[in-house]
Amino acid sequence: MNTREYIESGVLELYIFGKLSESENEEVQVYANEYPEIKQEIESIEKAIINLSYSVAPNLSLDNFNTIRKALLERESGVVTLKPKSNWPAYMGWAASFLLLLGAGFLYFQMNQNDTLLKDSREKNQDLQKSVVTLEEQNKNNETLLNLFKDENxxxxxxxxxxxxxxxxxxxxxxxxxxxxxxxxxxxxxxxxxxxxxxxxxxxxxxxxxxxxxxxxxxxxxxxxxxxxxxxxxxxxxxxxxxxxxxxxxxxxxxxxxxxx
Missing domain, CATH: 2.60.40 (Immunoglobulin-like)
Structure with missing residues (x-):
């Protein structure tokens, strides 16, 4: 079998997108188990999809993104097995849902981060206000003492x-x-x-x-x-x-x- 021609035929992309029939899906899975280069190409396509998804939320923390990436890439088979889709709009719905999930995760993380920054800012402001009050009291006390010591009466x-x-x-x-x-x-x-x-x-x-x-x-x-x-x-x-x-x-x-x- 000429694996290069098979890879360049576009069938693997259709497999990932769920556009093949059940028998064609089984054929791809057999070839993926038999030919390492086909399995590697499938994994590369999966990674490309993940990287595209990451571009939707570029500020997602590295730790959170790597957790999602690891969960998707380090499965035992290394191959995404999808149920065949009957039409292209169905695939687009799946892709949009996946991107929406990542975007929602990013927004949730960003909101928590903003809440933390806001809380820290409030605490620092309260500490600053206490320091100002303390300094004002000290200045007032020092002025009272000075007047007490200087009063000629x-x-x-x-x-x-x-x-x-x-x-x-x-x-x-x-x-x-x-x-x-x-x-x-x-x-x-x-x-x-x-x-x-x-x-x-x-x-x-x-x-x-x-x-x-x-x-x-x-x-x-x-x-x-x-x-x-x-x-x-x-x-x-x-x-x-x-x-x-x-x-x-x-x-x-x-x-x-x-x-x-």
């Missing part, structure tokens, strides 16, 4: 560490106009669980302590600057460690810092 009272905590220290910013009091507690150790620092305004003769607040919530971000109650006639300030909620009178054994105005 503020009297700065240094509080030194006492017997229970010699290394402790704090600063009082007491405004002589509006009588507001800020406490810089950066030099105080973290209080034990269940305890809180309490600030006292002191009159010295006789010694009369008045509570002006607890150091529970920072007034300015994470700077450990606390706003406590106003006081008008303090002669000194002290800070003690008290049970959570504070005490009616200072626990002198837990006096951490003390300073005179």
């Amino acid at each position: 503020n009297k700065v009272v240094a509080l030194a560490g006492q017997t229970v905590a010699p290394e402790a220290k704090a600063k009082i910013y007491w405004n002589q106009n509006d009588h507001s009091v800020y406490v810089d507690a950066a030099g105080l150790p973290e209080p034990p669980k269940g305890y809180v620092y309490q600030v006292w305004s002191l009159k010295m003769d006789p010694l009369t302590p008045t509570s002006i607040g607890l150091l529970e919530k920072t007034e300015i971000g994470k700077s450990r600057i606390f706003k406590v109650d106003n006081t008008m006639d303090a002669e000194g300030f002290g800070i003690t460690l008290e049970p959570a909620g504070g005490s009616a009178a200072p626990t002198l054994e837990q006096l951490y810092t003390l300073g005179k105005v």
Whole structure:
């Protein structure tokens, strides 16, 4: 048998397109099993169809396309066996369905990819917005601190560490106009669980302590600057460690810092 003439006769294309009769289909399958070059030509035609289909969706991911390609090309027979078609429009319907399937797969993949990109973009935008808010808060806090330090009406009272905590220290910013009091507690150790620092305004003769607040919530971000109650006639300030909620009178054994105005 002259296999070259048989290949060039066009019968293999008609076989792939389903245009042969049942007996002619069987004849092609017999020749394909008997002559490797005929089987190889059939596979080449199949690959050409797949490549044409791929051109419809050129942006289909390589992994997804190779999965489809592998499923079609790596079958045991290596030959597409189609039922004979009675007319050319039927074949066109099959080809259009195949191309539509690939196109739908591409669109589905593209939609998922776009959804992922949109989600990433939203998350990055939210992170950016949080960063902007954080920077705005930091700038506001820094401006408040700067004004606090620069205000000439503020009297700065240094509080030194006492017997229970010699290394402790704090600063009082007491405004002589509006009588507001800020406490810089950066030099105080973290209080034990269940305890809180309490600030006292002191009159010295006789010694009369008045509570002006607890150091529970920072007034300015994470700077450990606390706003406590106003006081008008303090002669000194002290800070003690008290049970959570504070005490009616200072626990002198837990006096951490003390300073005179």
